[in-house]
Structures are given as C-alpha cells and as structure tokens.
C-alpha cells in the first residue's frame with residue numbers, strides 16, 4: 001500500500017529535479033547519477049518530525065530483490081536526515097526501481113552481513129569507499145526488503 005501523506009520535495013534542487021523526472025518517466029529519464037551511467041533508485045520515507053513524505057535518490061545496490069540504502073551523504077560528518085526517518089519508522093518505506101514500486105521495511109546491517117553488503121555497495125559505486133575514508137562516522141547501511 002503506497003505511503004499516504006503530503007510530499008515535501010528536497011530543498012536541494014538537483015535532488016528534487018531528479019526525483020520529479022524519474023517518477024514522471026519510471027526512471028527512463030534521470031535514472032542514473034548524472035552522466036556516470038550508474039543507476040539510482042528512489043526511496044520514500046516519512047519525516048520523523050513533519051510526518052511528510054520525503055523522496056531520496058540513492059545509488060542502486062541490489063541483490064536478490066533486496067536494496068541497500070547507504071547513508072553516505074558524500075562522506076559528510078553527519079548522517080543524512082532520511083536515516084533518522086527510517087530509524088524512527090523502518091516500515092514507512094517505499095522503493096522505486098525503474099517502473100517497479102513496492103513497500104519495504106528497512107533494517108540496519110552490522111557484522112558480516114554489513115561487510116558483505118558494503119562490498120556490493122562499493123562495487124556498484126566505488127566512491128563510497130572514499131566517502132568512508134573521509135569521515136570518522138561509520139556510514140550506516142540499511143537493507144530494504146520487500147514486504
């Protein structure tokens with residue numbers, strides 16, 4: 001059941017535009033990160049303070065139908081706020097991969113499972129390794145599993 005509520009676009013123009021074009025074309029347009037050719041996926045969460053719907057493009061890291069959310073934010077010292085939204089309500093999550101949209105539940109990974117998925121993340125988007133080197137915070141990774 002798609003998440004209900006008022007959508008509040010990102011304050012970042014490039015993010016807002018990517019979401020808009022991706023959703024309008026099921027990812028045929030704006031389906032990659034700039035001209036890297038690397039695919040992105042749109043995750044919808046619920047603002048843990050506003051209750052509004054927030055849409056966040058992230059790099060596509062998929063395996064056996066599960067999708068990884070990497071809270072890298074370019075190696076910034078603080079977590080992206082969508083991470084706090086998912087910590088507050090892990091089941092308020094919708095995934096759009098191209099034309100495929102589905103409800104999911106997120107769980108934060110640790111230990112061997114995290115290591116295995118981190119390898120997949122870096123293989124899909126090598127700059128993640130650089131981002132982790134750039135910051136003391138351990139970049140959280142969460143697995144979105146279809147409900």
Ligand SMILES: C[C@H](OP(=O)(O)OC[C@@H](O)[C@@H](O)[C@@H](O)Cn1c2nc(=O)[nH]c(=O)c-2cc2ccc(O)cc21)C(=O)N[C@@H](CCC(=O)N[C@@H](CCC(=O)O)C(=O)O)C(=O)O
Nearest residue numbers: 018047048049050056057058059071072073080081082084
């Ligand atoms: C700018 C900020 O965004 P953020 O949630 O911190 O997320 C920062 C980024 O991670 C996010 O912009 C990503 O989409 C950037 N990004 C990636 N970000 C990543 O972290 N990892 C990626 O792999 C990644 C890939 C990517 C590809 C394409 C693209 O266009 C963007 C990409 C934001 O939206 N802030 C809002 C608030 C958003 C929000 O959720 N508010 C909550 C409260 C949150 C709180 O304060 O706890 C609420 O509504 O209640 C605002 O300032 O008004």
